[in-house]
Amino acid sequence: MTVDILTIGEALVEVMRTDIDQPLDQPGPFVGPYPSGAPFIFAVQAARLGLKSAAIGSVGADAFGDCLLNQLDADGVVADGIRQLPDQTTGIAFVAYKADGSRNFVFSLGAGGHLTADMLKPALFDGLRCFHLMGSTLSMSESVLTVCREAMQMAVDAGALISFDPNLRPELLSPDEARIAFAPFIAAADIFLPTEAELLQLTNASSTQQAIDDLLRARPERTIIVTRGADGCSVYTSKDRMDMPGYAVDEIDPTGAGDCFDAAFITGVLEEMPMGEATQLANACGALAVTEKGPMAGAKSRADVERFMRSQR
Numbered sequence: 001m002t003v004d005i006l007t008i009g010e011a012l013v014e015v016m017r018t019d020i021d022q023p024l025d026q027p028g029p030f031v032g033p034y035p036s037g038a039p040f041i042f043a044v045q046a047a048r049l050g051l052k053s054a055a056i057g058s059v060g061a062d063a064f065g066d067c068l069l070n071q072l073d074a075d076g077v078v079a080d081g082i083r084q085l086p087d088q089t090t091g092i093a094f095v096a097y098k099a100d101g102s103r104n105f106v107f108s109l110g111a112g113g114h115l116t117a118d119m120l121k122p123a124l125f126d127g128l129r130c131f132h133l134m135g136s137t138l139s140m141s142e143s144v145l146t147v148c149r150e151a152m153q154m155a156v157d158a159g160a161l162i163s164f165d166p167n168l169r170p171e172l173l174s175p176d177e178a179r180i181a182f183a184p185f186i187a188a189a190d191i192f193l194p195t196e197a198e199l200l201q202l203t204n205a206s207s208t209q210q211a212i213d214d215l216l217r218a219r220p221e222r223t224i225i226v227t228r229g230a231d232g233c234s235v236y237t238s239k240d241r242m243d244m245p246g247y248a249v250d251e252i253d254p255t256g257a258g259d260c261f262d263a264a265f266i267t268g269v270l271e272e273m274p275m276g277e278a279t280q281l282a283n284a285c286g287a288l289a290v291t292e293k294g295p296m297a298g299a300k301s302r303a304d305v306e307r308f309m310r311s312q313r
Contacts (some may be wrong), residue, residue, distance in 0.1 A: 002127035003078055004051040004270055005263070006160075008151055009039035009137030010112040011057035011082065012091040013064045014255065014295055024096045024106055033064055034294040035071040036093060037112060038134050038167055041256040045263035045285060045299040047075045051270065053263075054124055056081035056151070058114040064090035065111070071296060081124050085111045095255065103254070105171055113140045115147045120154060130191075130266055131155030134259075135166040135198075138181055139173035145181055152188060161269070164189040165262050166198040175201040186215070191269065192224045193262050199226060212236045223269075225279070227261060232283050235275055244279040247287035247312055256295040261286035264305070284309045 015032035022028045035044075039055055046053035055077060059065030061084045068090065072079050091112025096104045115137075125131075131152065138145050155162060164185045168178055179202050186192060186202065192215065196208055205211035212224055220238040227233045232246035264285035268278025284305050289298035300308070 002052070003054040003124065004129045005043070005046045005053045005132060005266060006056070006124055006128050006130070006155070007039040007042050007053070007132040007134070008056040008081075008115065008148060009134055010037045010091055010109060010140060011040055011059045011068055012037040012093050012112050013067055014093045014095060016095040016253075017097060020097050020099050022096055024094055024104055030094070031293070033067050033092070034296065035068040036255070036295040037068070037091070038136050038256075038259050039132070040068065040072065040077075041259040041295050041299065042132060042134075042263045043077045044071065044075045044296050045260040045289075046267060047077050048299055048301045049264060049267045049285075049305070050302050051267055052078065054078035054081060056115065056119050056124070058083045058085055058088070058111040058119075060084065060088045060090040060111045061086040062090055064092065078124075081119055081121060083114075083119060085114060088114060101251075101254065105169070107171065109140060113144065115144045117147055117150055120147070120151050122154070125154045125158045125160070128155055128158045128160040129270055130161040130163055132163040132165070132262065132266065133185055134164075135178060135182055136169045136172065138185065139169050139178065149184060152185065156188065161190045162188045163191040163193065163262065163266055165193040165258065166202055167258065168198050168201065178202065179204070187218065189219075190222050191266065192222060193227060193258075193265070194224075195227050225265060225282075227258060227286075229257075233261075233279055235279055242275055242279065244276065244283055246283050247308075249287045249291050251290045253293045253295070253298070254290045256298065257286045257289040260289040260299050280309065281305065284312075
């Protein structure tokens, strides 16, 4: 078995407030569960774009675990690296949305926080083309951080590209702690996908340009994509900079937009698309991701994404 893209991390379901500005510390209605977890949203979007994707993680032997596993099966995501733990409950993220577009989370990681070295099956890395990591995963615990370092080394040894999205979660790890924990992954990343705020927080640079210059000096062959939400993204290489505007859509649920963006950009890289086409595909997937309720509902098929892009021209 050879997969194109492998990721690792927190397997969750998501339960969310039904309306804007409903705080989590007061009684109120929720809707869910929805299959979720940033690495798994990423894996599903990659699969829907036509790549063979796989994920490593743990769920409980319960209805919420079945909710996620059934979705992965429906999308053809390779689940050989996923474990069901009979003594753990599946991880849950409770989410509240604010009028300014921000979100509040309460995490109960449960089985989702259980990643161990014996889950890193060599067959998943054999012939692997890209290994994608996220800071939300690295933030879970010191033991998970150690497992992810080992997994990254296995991917490097297999000749895979390393992709890293900082996906900072202050609820789990402060920016100062993340700067230290994420350093080896940033150093190894062939593709680095921060927001502008994350870029500055994780490098201590005085400006975006200084951070970019320092990162490219350390690893000239890398690609850095600074994501800007609805405003699109900027792509930096040692030879060029490209700014790509975003697509205008009506936002319903922002969860998963960055994960879908990442999956689409890496798909473009693996398919050897011109950089402009890869970033357009990524912006389109990121935009579509926010148009439906549920973290994976907006992750569209290749045909749907291309139809949307044609309609926007």
